[in-house]
Amino acid sequence: MTPPRAVILGGGFAGVAAARELRACQADVLLIDRRNHHIFQPLLYQVATAVLAPADIASPLRQLAERQDNLSVMLGEVSAVDRHAGTLVVTPAGMAQRTIRFDYLVVATGVRASYFGHDEFAAHAPSLKTLADAEAIRARILSAYERAEQADCIVERSRAMTFVLVGAGPTGVELAASMAQMARVTLQRNFRRIDPAATRIVLVEAGPRALASFDESLARKTVARLEALGVEVRTGTRVDAVDAQGVLAGGERIEAATVLWTAGVQASPLVAMLETKTDRAGRACVEPGLHLADDENVFVVGDAASVMQDGHPVPGVAQAAIQQGRHAGRAIAARIRESRAGTPPFRYSDRGNMAVVGKNFAVLQRGRWRTSGIATWFLWAVLHVAFLPQVQNRLRVQIQWLWSYLSGQRSSRLIPETPSNP
Amino acid sequence: MTPPRAVILGGGFAGVAAARELRACQADVLLIDRRNHHIFQPLLYQVATAVLAPADIASPLRQLAERQDNLSVMLGEVSAVDRHAGTLVVTPAGMAQRTIRFDYLVVATGVRASYFGHDEFAAHAPSLKTLADAEAIRARILSAYERAEQADCIVERSRAMTFVLVGAGPTGVELAASMAQMARVTLQRNFRRIDPAATRIVLVEAGPRALASFDESLARKTVARLEALGVEVRTGTRVDAVDAQGVLAGGERIEAATVLWTAGVQASPLVAMLETKTDRAGRACVEPGLHLADDENVFVVGDAASVMQDGHPVPGVAQAAIQQGRHAGRAIAARIRESRAGTPPFRYSDRGNMAVVGKNFAVLQRGRWRTSGIATWFLWAVLHVAFLPQVQNRLRVQIQWLWSYLSGQRSSRLIPETPSNP
Numbered sequence: 001m002t003p004p005r006a007v008i009l010g011g012g013f014a015g016v017a018a019a020r021e022l023r024a025c026q027a028d029v030l031l032i033d034r035r036n037h038h039i040f041q042p043l044l045y046q047v048a049t050a051v052l053a054p055a056d057i058a059s060p061l062r063q064l065a066e067r068q069d070n071l072s073v074m075l076g077e078v079s080a081v082d083r084h085a086g087t088l089v090v091t092p093a094g095m096a097q098r099t100i101r102f103d104y105l106v107v108a109t110g111v112r113a114s115y116f117g118h119d120e121f122a123a124h125a126p127s128l129k130t131l132a133d134a135e136a137i138r139a140r141i142l143s144a145y146e147r148a149e150q151a152d153c154i155v156e157r158s159r160a161m162t163f164v165l166v167g168a169g170p171t172g173v174e175l176a177a178s179m180a181q182m183a184r185v186t187l188q189r190n191f192r193r194i195d196p197a198a199t200r201i202v203l204v205e206a207g208p209r210a211l212a213s214f215d216e217s218l219a220r221k222t223v224a225r226l227e228a229l230g231v232e233v234r235t236g237t238r239v240d241a242v243d244a245q246g247v248l249a250g251g252e253r254i255e256a257a258t259v260l261w262t263a264g265v266q267a268s269p270l271v272a273m274l275e276t277k278t279d280r281a282g283r284a285c286v287e288p289g290l291h292l293a294d295d296e297n298v299f300v301v302g303d304a305a306s307v308m309q310d311g312h313p314v315p316g317v318a319q320a321a322i323q324q325g326r327h328a329g330r331a332i333a334a335r336i337r338e339s340r341a342g343t344p345p346f347r348y349s350d351r352g353n354m355a356v357v358g359k360n361f362a363v364l365q366r367g368r369w370r371t372s373g374i375a376t377w378f379l380w381a382v383l384h385v386a387f388l389p390q391v392q393n394r395l396r397v398q399i400q401w402l403w404s405y406l407s408g409q410r411s412s413r414l415i416p417e418t419p420s421n422p
Numbered sequence: 423m424t425p426p427r428a429v430i431l432g433g434g435f436a437g438v439a440a441a442r443e444l445r446a447c448q449a450d451v452l453l454i455d456r457r458n459h460h461i462f463q464p465l466l467y468q469v470a471t472a473v474l475a476p477a478d479i480a481s482p483l484r485q486l487a488e489r490q491d492n493l494s495v496m497l498g499e500v501s502a503v504d505r506h507a508g509t510l511v512v513t514p515a516g517m518a519q520r521t522i523r524f525d526y527l528v529v530a531t532g533v534r535a536s537y538f539g540h541d542e543f544a545a546h547a548p549s550l551k552t553l554a555d556a557e558a559i560r561a562r563i564l565s566a567y568e569r570a571e572q573a574d575c576i577v578e579r580s581r582a583m584t585f586v587l588v589g590a591g592p593t594g595v596e597l598a599a600s601m602a603q604m605a606r607v608t609l610q611r612n613f614r615r616i617d618p619a620a621t622r623i624v625l626v627e628a629g630p631r632a633l634a635s636f637d638e639s640l641a642r643k644t645v646a647r648l649e650a651l652g653v654e655v656r657t658g659t660r661v662d663a664v665d666a667q668g669v670l671a672g673g674e675r676i677e678a679a680t681v682l683w684t685a686g687v688q689a690s691p692l693v694a695m696l697e698t699k700t701d702r703a704g705r706a707c708v709e710p711g712l713h714l715a716d717d718e719n720v721f722v723v724g725d726a727a728s729v730m731q732d733g734h735p736v737p738g739v740a741q742a743a744i745q746q747g748r749h750a751g752r753a754i755a756a757r758i759r760e761s762r763a764g765t766p767p768f769r770y771s772d773r774g775n776m777a778v779v780g781k782n783f784a785v786l787q788r789g790r791w792r793t794s795g796i797a798t799w800f801l802w803a804v805l806h807v808a809f810l811p812q813v814q815n816r817l818r819v820q821i822q823w824l825w826s827y828l829s830g831q832r833s834s835r836l837i838p839e840t841p842s843n844p
Contacts, residue, residue, distance in 0.1 A: 034839065035837070035839055036564065036835065036836065036837040037835070037836050037837075053475040053477040053478070054836060055475040055834040056475070058836055059833075060835040060836075062609075062612040062613070062835075063612060063831070065612050065613070066610075066612055072614045073612075074572065075565075075568045075837070076572075092569070092572040093565060093569070093837075094565060094568075095572050095573075130839065131838070131839075132838055132839050135838075142458065143497075143515060143516060146458065146497045146514070146515055146516075147514070147515070147516050147517060149496075150496065150498075150517050151517075188488075190482075190485060190488055190495075191487070192487070192494045391825070392821065392822065392825040392829075392831070395821050395825070396818060396821060396822070396833075399814065399818060399821065400814065400818070403813070403814040403817070409814070411481075411812070411814050411815065411818075412477040413459070413482040413484075413485075414458065414476060414477060414480055414482075415458040415515075416554055417456065417552065417553075
């Protein structure tokens with residue numbers, strides 16, 4: 001008898017957690033991802049700002065198979081899912097399409113940027129979801145300074161040195177602070193014709209305040225800190241147009257050669273293939289057990305799922321994704337052991353929510369507890385190192401942070417070029 | 423009075439050494455490179471085989487300006503040089519072309535791969551000169567295993583697991599050994615349908631033996647070591663055809679999805695713009711003082727120069743490039759202090775030549791001294807860390823090496839993807 005097959009789509013926090021939970025299970029587990037690596041998303045903005053190298057926050061998905069005998073990993077793109085037949089169509093990288101059968105399915109494909117119906121913004125305002133995005137943004141930021149240094153006129157120069165960030169959620173805030181730090185410290189004395197400290201960073205938010213997912217008192221402190229770093233924060237300001245030269249925000253034109261988008265998310269297109277109820281952002285509206293209403297063997301977890309708890313949505317953070325992935329993995333394991341096992345409802349246990357604002361400052365909220373400042377920042381650093389997968393990633397990140405902290409330098413200031421081969 | 427301007431083309435070992443030598447000089451020094459970073463070329467093969475991350479061996483060129491007030495750095499591509507007018511045409515990245523005047527010129531633009539008249543090989547057999555090349559090769563190697571894992575037939579699978587390396591110089595040897603190590607150790611237990619230890623690596627060399635620049639006894643030991651690692655070494659074998667499915671080498675067809683080219687070099691096209699005498703590989707035939715025969719203010723240094731010493735060519739190694747760059751920098755500094763200063767002849771002082779063959783084995787030759795084995799390998803590691811620029815690169819590389827040595831893991835197993843933005 002062949003063991004039942006559980007297929008997991010997506011090797012992010014949720015997918016990896018689900019796969020691990022099936023370790024001791026009499027199942028054939030297949031993890032499919034378009035990328036060959038898992039990334040530690042909370043530090044992605046540090047790759048975009050040259051603090052960390054891509055490999056510092058990435059670990060090869062295939063390495064999971066080393067410690068889990070019932071797990072296979074496939075690098076490929078899924079183009080169709082047929083829930084009723086229990087099959088999906090996948091194209092492994094560089095090969096022909098094939099159909100794969102599944103008994104259990106975990107969809108953990110996360111989200112991508114949403115431009116709220118303005119997909120034409122994407123070309124001029126890249127978003128930050130993958131390592132490739134982070135490297136592309138890093139190249140844009142560093143290249144802007146190179147152009148500013150060589151600019152012939154003051155208009156061109158100031159446009160090159162103006163950065164507009166759309167969206168003041170945690171990613172926008174962390175990115176803005178890190179960019180400000182780079183401008184004021186790292187790049188000092190590296191140029192002859194420009195003063196990087198004159199960099200203008202504008203953080204634009206359509207909603208009424210920054211860090212909407214945090215308590216208002218923490219958001220206020222965050223904005224004060226950003227302003228101290230020289231970041232202009234504009235809330236209640238909608239971006240109506242983006243082009244290669246700047247944005248139109250709240251009726252005002254801002255000339256900026258670099259625009260970055262961290263404003264909204266939508267579920268990966270895979271969710272739509274499930275033909276199930278979704279919310280406005282395309283996330284699957286799952287049952288309390290995280291499976292679909294009409295199919296107890298198909299789960300959607302992590303950012304791709306819309307899960308309500310006590311009347312509030314469970315936030316799209318790493319902790320929630322990990323807990324959801326584990327829940328789905330456990331539910332499948334129980335079903336495989338005993339085919340009539342029901343799926344208990346999922347409960348998100350809030351371990352706290354953090355955002356870091358440059359050097360020596362972070363905000364933390366956990367339940368009714370709120371704190372901010374240098375001790376919080378230190379806690380943030382310790383926790384983020386501790387949660388990184390792989391010992392050598394932890395070592396590398398610690399050394400890099402210590403080095404950056406003491407010297408102000410960033411070691412991954414690379415503008416990639418195309419390979420020298422045609 | 424404006425100070426004289428010295429322009430240095432190329433931020434490799436030679437160019438950087440020349441710039442530093444002009445530090446205390448009453449000159450306006452401009453360093454131009456197509457890339458924004460200096461790379462530590464001797465470890466490039468370790469980026470290609472996922473041991474090190476690109477940032478580990480790179481340092482931002484612009485950072486040199488921090489400690490040298492008379493130095494400017496420009497990211498741009500030089501398209502013409504007029505020696506007689508003392509001008510060159512440069513296109514700074516993303517900007518319009520401009521003309522720059524110089525009083526002294528140092529050309530240190532290095533070499534690129536030569537396919538000996540078969541440029542059509544390049545598409546199927548990439549070479550290893552830049553960080554982008556190393557990342558592209560890394561992606562090819564890792565992707566080949568992914569394809570092998572999903573292959574439907576044994577022919578396809580064995581083609582995906584066969585790697586042909588053309589050229590058994592130090593780069594070819596180091597790359598082959600590192601790839602063998604990865605196959606036999608790092609990738610073990612990561613796959614379900616293939617055994618990475620069955621990888622076939624064929625190192626093809628047209629010349630009569632491997633490591634032609636080393637003593638024959640060391641070359642023999644190297645080949646024995648490579649064979650112990652499972653690498654097939656074929657000397658006296660010319661590659662007559664390369665396509666996406668393999669090579670024709672010495673009359674025999676070898677089916678291989680991945681072919682890498684480390685066989686030959688030719689000078690960068692910039693040398694031809696100098697309209698001076700060149701050797702067959704396009705390198706400038708310079709005077710003993712490293713300047714051109716008819717122009718004492720234009721120097722060519724590093725791999726781009728053909729320098730003879732005691733009837734032998736000075737080798738294209740890092741030490742020679744550094745010494746030549748320093749020589750040119752000193753000569754220009756002397757000329758600026760006293761306009762009638764002559765240029766003394768350059769003498770290459772051979773600090774020794776090393777190649778590493780996998781774990782625990784390296785060969786070293788210095789003058790009449792030859793040694794090989796684990797102690798040499800350890801010396802190799804110590805020296806390569808010591809010569810790396812920037813403290814944090816040294817720390818990172820040490821940790822990475824220690825980690826890889828103890829665990830067999832490689833942390834940069836990333837297959838890059840295109841950014842998620844269109």
